[in-house]
Amino acid sequence: xxxxxxxxxxxxxxxxxxxxxxxxxxxxxxxxxxxxxxxxxxxxxxxxxxxxxxxxxxxxxxxxxxxxxxxxxxxxxxxxxxxxxxxxxxxxxxxxxxxxxxxxxxxxxxxxxxxxxxxxxxxxxxxxxxxxxxxxxxxxxxxxxxxxxxxxxxxxxxxxxxxxxxxxxxxxxxxxxxxxxxxxxxxxxxxxxxxxxxxxxxxxxxxxxxxxxxxxxxxxxxxxxxxxxxxxxxxxxxxxxxxxxxxxxxxxxxxxxxxxxxxxxxxxxxxxxxxxxxxxxxxxxxxxxxxxxxxxxxxxxxxxxxxxxxxxxxxxxxxxxxxxxxxxxxxxxxxxxxxxxxxxxxxxxxxxxxxxxxxxxxxxxxxxxxxxxxxxxxxxxxxxxxxxxxxxxxxxxxxxxxxxxxxxxxxxxxxxxxxxxxxxxxxxxxxxxxxxxxxxxxxxxxxxxxxxxxxxxxxxxxxxxxxxxxxxxxxxxxxxxxxxxxxxxxxxxxxxxxxxxx
Ligand code: NAD
Numbered sequence: 001x002x003x004x005x006x007x008x009x010x011x012x013x014x015x016x017x018x019x020x021x022x023x024x025x026x027x028x029x030x031x032x033x034x035x036x037x038x039x040x041x042x043x044x045x046x047x048x049x050x051x052x053x054x055x056x057x058x059x060x061x062x063x064x065x066x067x068x069x070x071x072x073x074x075x076x077x078x079x080x081x082x083x084x085x086x087x088x089x090x091x092x093x094x095x096x097x098x099x100x101x102x103x104x105x106x107x108x109x110x111x112x113x114x115x116x117x118x119x120x121x122x123x124x125x126x127x128x129x130x131x132x133x134x135x136x137x138x139x140x141x142x143x144x145x146x147x148x149x150x151x152x153x154x155x156x157x158x159x160x161x162x163x164x165x166x167x168x169x170x171x172x173x174x175x176x177x178x179x180x181x182x183x184x185x186x187x188x189x190x191x192x193x194x195x196x197x198x199x200x201x202x203x204x205x206x207x208x209x210x211x212x213x214x215x216x217x218x219x220x221x222x223x224x225x226x227x228x229x230x231x232x233x234x235x236x237x238x239x240x241x242x243x244x245x246x247x248x249x250x251x252x253x254x255x256x257x258x259x260x261x262x263x264x265x266x267x268x269x270x271x272x273x274x275x276x277x278x279x280x281x282x283x284x285x286x287x288x289x290x291x292x293x294x295x296x297x298x299x300x301x302x303x304x305x306x307x308x309x310x311x312x313x314x315x316x317x318x319x320x321x322x323x324x325x326x327x328x329x330x331x332x333x334x335x336x337x338x339x340x341x342x343x344x345x346x347x348x349x350x351x352x353x354x355x356x357x358x359x360x361x362x363x364x365x366x367x368x369x370x371x372x373x374x375x376x377x378x379x380x381x382x383x384x385x386x387x388x389x390x391x392x393x394x395x396x397x398x399x400x401x402x403x404x405x406x407x408x409x410x411x412x413x414x415x416x417x418x419x420x421x422x423x424x425x426x427x428x429x430x431x432x433x434x435x436x437x438x439x440x441x442x443x444x445x446x447x448x449x450x451x452x453x454x455x456x457x458x459x460x461x462x463x464x465x466x467x468x469x470x471x472x473x474x475x476x477x478x479x480x481x482x483x484x485x486x487x488x489x490x491x492x493x494x495x496x497x498x499x500x501x502x
Contacts (some may be wrong), residue, residue, distance in 0.1 A: 008046025011186045012043040013049060013210055015192040016056040017203025024049060028183045029214065033099035033328040035447035036366030040097075042186040045211035050218035051211040056177035058224050060204025065174040065381055067144050067202075074419075076120045076172055079199035083113055083192075090160055092321075097185035098148040098159060099327040099368070100283045101320035103158075111448065112164030115469050118451035122172035125474045135502040138486045144478035146174030147226040147250065153240065154189075155232040156182035156330055157286045157390075163189055165455065166229045171196075171205055178207045178225065180215050184330055192327045198470040204276040220244040227476065229468070230254065231288075233388070234414075235458045241463035252476055253463040254288075254456060256388040257416030261291045261445065262405045262431065265300050267421035268443075274305035275421065275445035280394035281372045282313065282446075284329050288461075289417045289439070289446045292397045293378070293385065295405045301398045305353060305376060308394075312354055328368040329391055335368040338391030340382050345375045349384035380408065388414070400429060410436045415458030418477055419445050438462070459467045 010027060013020040022043030023166035030040040042257045045053070064072075079238045083090075087109045094105035128142040142217035150170045154162040159181060181189035196206050209215050219225050221244045227250040232241040237255035244251045261279070263272045275440045279291035294306055329335040339357055346352060356371030363369070370392060378385050379396040385395060409418055419441035420431045428442045438457035449455050449470065456467030466476040 007042045008038060011040055011190060011210060013043060013045065013050075013053060014190050014206075016207070018188075019053065020049070020211075020285035021343055022049060030095055030097055030184070030186060031368075033329060033330055034321070035252050036332065036368055037340040037363045040187070042183050043210045043217040044183065044263065045209050045218070046313050047214075047218065050211070050215055050222075052221050053178045053207045054219075054224050056204040056207050056413075057178050060202060061146075061148055061176045064176055064202060064205050067174075069300050072172060072174070073123065075122055075200045076116065076168065079168075079177070079196050079201070080113065080116045080120060082195050082199055083109070083116060085309075086195070087113070090188055093188050093191055094160060094185070095320040095327070097187055098328060101324055101327050104283050104327075105320070108158055108161045111162040114451040115164050116168045118469065119168035122169070122474065124171055125446055125471070128480075134380045134484075138484060138502075140482060140484050142480050142482045144173075144474070144480050145501060146478060148175065148478060149225050150175045150177055150229065151225045152177060152179045153216055153219065153228065153232070154179070154181050156184035157283070157288065159185040159188045160192065162231045163192065164472070165231075165468045167206055169469060170477045171172050172227075173474060173477045175477055176205045176207075178209050180209050180211060180219060182400045183210060183212055186210050197211075217238070217243070220249070221247050223247075225249065227251065228253070229356075229476070231468070238460075246380045250476065251464045252456075252466040252468065254468060255463065256390075256414060257288045257457065258291075258293065258370065258386075258388050258412055258414045258417075259289060259291050259417045260293045260295050260409045260412070261421065262297070262402070262409065262420045263300055263304060264297050264420070264422040264424065264427060266401060266425065267300070269300065269304055269307055271443065273304060273311055275419065276304075276308050277311045277315070277395065277443035279419070281312070281326055281392045284326055284370070285392040285394075286330065286390055287446070289448050291307040291394070291419065291445055292389060293397055295397050295399055295408060296401055297402060297405055298398055300446050301376075301396060305374070305396060308374060309354060312374060315372055316362055317359060317368070317369060317371050319364070321377060322362050324362055324391060326392065328363070328370065329370055330368070332368050332390070338389055338393060339370050341387070341389050341391075341393055342373060342375070344382065345378065345384045348379055349455050350382065350384060350395075351376040351380045381464045406431065406434055413460045415431045415449055416461035417457065419443075419447065438467075463480070
């Protein structure tokens with residue numbers, strides 16, 4: 001980092017294997033949310049910087065594509081070792097800029113590390129197929145090849161894990177990358193790029209371009225960028241999908257969520273209450289797989305609520321560098337927006353059981369605080385129910401039956417994650433079959449699939465048909481060639497204008 005425009009440090013781009021000092025004259029503030037103060041600025045790229053990042057990736061592509069699999073694998077293994085050894089440094093950056101508590105930051109890095117480990121097995125995952133003698137003397141085989149320069153655009157809530165969902169797989173498969181991180185917590189992307197360089201990644205294979213809509217639009221419209229992997233809110237995901245596909249790109253755009261947890265009367269209510277609290281308030285509810293609605297099948301609601309309330313009373317909120325359960329929200333604007341839903345709940349006739357405003361915190365008074373909030377009797381027409389709030393606000397909706405709960409979940413415009421809590425295997429089996437959601441937990445609250453499966457939802461939670469990482473990841477970042485070959489055999493020559501048949 002170097003300081004070009006203000007007394008605060010500036011987070012600059014990482015282009016062609018080194019820091020690239022921005023001259024755009026535009027920056028955005030980066031806060032320490034637990035202190036409520038601006039600690040850095042981040043550069044916002046202009047057209048020349050966007051072009052420089054794409055050009056760097058384009059120049060690096062031919063040599064990287066042709067680098068042996070063994071060499072690529074060795075660099076990935078070294079990156080994995082460095083990341084595992086130095087994850088503590090990254091966790092501190094995450095906590096300082098995002099606000100999540102250190103243990104949660106460490107968990108995020110572990111899940112990202114899993115994808116690096118998965119990516120090291122890429123030679124097996126991009127193998128082609130071979131069929132001998134499909135016609136006499138004719139063989140057919142396939143090969144999967146990288147796309148070229150690929151763009152990755154990530155959200156604020158997982159500044160390390162979401163980039164790690166994509167760039168290790170893209171790079172393993174032979175692509176070169178321009179990563180555009182969230183401007184709210186930009187430093188971890190530079191840290192990861194510098195670490196990969198230390199592991200031996202050639203210059204230009206992974207570039208970090210900081211910016212806002214201008215940088216995103218530059219990637220979406222550049223003819224040199226062959227694909228876009230986006231994660232963020234639904235309106236922007238849809239915009240990214242529509243714009244980038246219009247410009248001829250392969251696109252995977254993961255959007256927002258409103259995840260329901262269905263609790264049946266036969267569930268273990270202590271387990272369900274633990275799960276609701278962990279998945280509702282972990283990372284201050286700023287997870288795309290957070291549980292934001294508990295759908296309680298009567299008569300469990302009262303008992304479940306009292307168990308949730310007693311657990312919430314034991315939670316400590318404060319600076320993530322101390323031993324707290326929950327940190328602040330990412331910005332003051334976001335905190336105020338999330339808190340405004342508590343007023344909306346009251347106006348819409350819901351019952352605010354626990355109000356997180358004005359709670360005691362173990363941190364600076366100016367931090368962007370909002371404590372765990374629990375709202376009962378939420379109407380499905382209220383914006384508390386229909387909007388993705390993305391904060392520590394957990395709604396309870398009471399329903400009379402499993403069928404009513406299922407209907408509610410399936411009527412949601414989102415379909416990212418869901419969970420069912422029950423001791424009835426038949427009900428759980430029905431649920432996994434009938435629910436229109438991409439990732440399902442059965443007595444598991446945050447069912448983020450392991451790295452060798454793929455991550456993604458249904459409906460307005462994803463645009464495009466490729467999920468993140470796992471087998472879909474390698475499929476997305478490669479394209480297949482099918483080769484039909486015949487080595488000279490004079491007996492098969494001759495003129496024949498008919499369509500080739502075997
Ligand atoms: P966001 O949509 O505001 O921003 C995501 C990215 O898009 C950022 O890099 C940002 O700079 C860029 N961006 C913002 N506005 C833009 C615009 N008008 N034009 C072009 N680019 C723009 O999302 P966020 O607030 O950073 O992240 C939270 C959201 O991400 C939530 O909705 C959450 O559910 C979602 N999310 C989804 C998943 C998933 O896997 N489905 C995972 C994590 C987060």
